[in-house]
Amino acid sequence: MTSFYLRWTGVLLVGMLFGGLLYAHYTQHLASLTPEQLLHQMPSGEVRLRGLVKSGSLQGELEQGKAVFELVGERVSVTVQYAGPPPENLRELKTLIVVGRWDPMSNTFYARDLALLPHYGFVTSAYVAGLVPLVIVVFSMARRVNALYEEIKRSTVYQPEATPYVDT
Amino acid sequence: MISKVVRRLRRFQGWFGGLAAGCLVAGLYLGLLASPPDYYQGEVARIMYIHVPLAHTALLAYTVVFAGSLWYLWKRDPLIDNVCHAAAGLSALFTALALVTGMIWAKPTWNTWWTWDARLTSFALLFFILLGYLMLRTFIDHPEREARYAAVLAIVGFLDLPIIHFSVEWWRTLHQPQSISLRGVSISSGLLIPLVIMSIGMSLLFAYMLILRTQLLYLSRLLETKRGRLLSQFHFSKADP
Amino acid sequence: MWTREKKIGLAMSIILVVSALGYLIVGNFGENLVYFFTPSEVKAFPPDYYHKRVRVGGMVVKGSVKTYPNRLGMTFQLTDGHATIPVTFDGIPPDLFKEGQGAVVEGYWSEEQLFHSNLIMAKHSEDYMPIELKRAGATLPRKDFLKTLVPSEDSR
Numbered sequence: 001m002t003s004f005y006l007r008w009t010g011v012l013l014v015g016m017l018f019g020g021l022l023y024a025h026y027t028q029h030l031a032s033l034t035p036e037q038l039l040h041q042m043p044s045g046e047v048r049l050r051g052l053v054k055s056g057s058l059q060g061e062l063e064q065g066k067a068v069f070e071l072v073g074e075r076v077s078v079t080v081q082y083a084g085p086p087p088e089n090l091r092e093l094k095t096l097i098v099v100g101r102w103d104p105m106s107n108t109f110y111a112r113d114l115a116l117l118p119h120y121g122f123v124t125s126a127y128v129a130g131l132v133p134l135v136i137v138v139f140s141m142a143r144r145v146n147a148l149y150e151e152i153k154r155s156t157v158y159q160p161e162a163t164p165y166v167d168t
Numbered sequence: 169m170i171s172k173v174v175r176r177l178r179r180f181q182g183w184f185g186g187l188a189a190g191c192l193v194a195g196l197y198l199g200l201l202a203s204p205p206d207y208y209q210g211e212v213a214r215i216m217y218i219h220v221p222l223a224h225t226a227l228l229a230y231t232v233v234f235a236g237s238l239w240y241l242w243k244r245d246p247l248i249d250n251v252c253h254a255a256a257g258l259s260a261l262f263t264a265l266a267l268v269t270g271m272i273w274a275k276p277t278w279n280t281w282w283t284w285d286a287r288l289t290s291f292a293l294l295f296f297i298l299l300g301y302l303m304l305r306t307f308i309d310h311p312e313r314e315a316r317y318a319a320v321l322a323i324v325g326f327l328d329l330p331i332i333h334f335s336v337e338w339w340r341t342l343h344q345p346q347s348i349s350l351r352g353v354s355i356s357s358g359l360l361i362p363l364v365i366m367s368i369g370m371s372l373l374f375a376y377m378l379i380l381r382t383q384l385l386y387l388s389r390l391l392e393t394k395r396g397r398l399l400s401q402f403h404f405s406k407a408d409p
Numbered sequence: 410m411w412t413r414e415k416k417i418g419l420a421m422s423i424i425l426v427v428s429a430l431g432y433l434i435v436g437n438f439g440e441n442l443v444y445f446f447t448p449s450e451v452k453a454f455p456p457d458y459y460h461k462r463v464r465v466g467g468m469v470v471k472g473s474v475k476t477y478p479n480r481l482g483m484t485f486q487l488t489d490g491h492a493t494i495p496v497t498f499d500g501i502p503p504d505l506f507k508e509g510q511g512a513v514v515e516g517y518w519s520e521e522q523l524f525h526s527n528l529i530m531a532k533h534s535e536d537y538m539p540i541e542l543k544r545a546g547a548t549l550p551r552k553d554f555l556k557t558l559v560p561s562e563d564s565r
Contacts, residue, residue, distance in 0.1 A: 022201070055480060056476050118205075122212055122275065123212060123214050123215055129268050145383050279502075279505075296429045327430070351552065354536040356549065359539070
């Protein structure tokens, strides 16, 4: 029984290691500024900006990978000038993350790439909902089977071969 | 005396468990960290690596119930009946998990948790067939009759499996068609490899769970016989006429 | 052996399975099962189908999505390759809603030959690949969604 619990402690440790790794990886991907934060912080390097593409603001040639649109936060909106590969996901009324630099002179955000808002909450809950019940069921079944073997060893009253079903 | 087959299963079960754990850890690493996101769905497509293996394992488990039921009706071996019973319970579990992960995938992609299209309906039906199967087994007291009725039910319920598979080809559905079919493989290698590894891992995990659960049911039956609860019912009637 | 509860339970489980299978075989499943109508079928709706809540599936016509400045909602055209219907929608469409892709909309058809919807469900295709491959122009085998929308006569 000790080796049984040792094995499951191992499983738990690997699971926690995995969880930590994923958490670090995903928070890094999710890190983004809202338009309010961008205007407040005025970062000089490359940042990720998150917002809704304003209705009726999208202009430009998407096939050539050029577009201008307004990205709306809670109160303010930012003009984004996009130049990069033809965007697969650009559309009005859609929440996006754009990657690029803020230029305070022209009050424009120059974006070189954009991505869908990653739904990591859904991904995580799907994996938790799928794997945790399986692990619990395997654990309890393994423990029950071990206990049954013990019980059979202890009860020496009578030991028939497992009876085939007989129709009475 | 524990049957030789069960003792052999117990000796080899560790291999299944170990290989399943290895495949699943590798598949999770590839699927969640190393593989690229999908061009259209983005990061949320990673749910595929858990949803699809769960769904196909549910169908695999039901196929085991079906084949085992035929075998039971032919040979009338109680151990085979235990295998069927075990596989049915596991199939119900995998079906439920496939439905839940599917719902979690549907919300961010389709914009609905649930919809009554042919694929979703026929898959939910599988869950109810299994629920009926397990209920039937609980409510019959006679072990041989229980096994026989359950086997017939499982064979009839197998009708649902081709319907699940072809529902997306035959009818208008919200669910997308099969990605791996006669048309070819519609998943590029970077996304296909984690999916295949997770699928293999999930099938191995099912094999491991099936061995465990078969032992569980077999040992409970053995113990019950040992304690003489069933002796008056049929053991004595056979031994002492 | 056969207590009252066991008999009730047995009857219940048999009813459960039989009704499940019965629904599968004879119920509203199979030839008659229509999850959504196509634009051709909607155009041919008799007047008593107006203002009835139905689902319509089709391809969002490229270049047809029009949004309103400073207001949520949009209008677009939905096609099945034979007929095209205009759809008006209130709200924020799902992320995967896109021109040239499949969509299933819920709402009602009205006298002015306009479909009023308040729920869009995005239908995505079965191909999966990284964005780099897509940008390089790769295509994977997939079912042509428009070809699955053959207008059927007995669908109502």
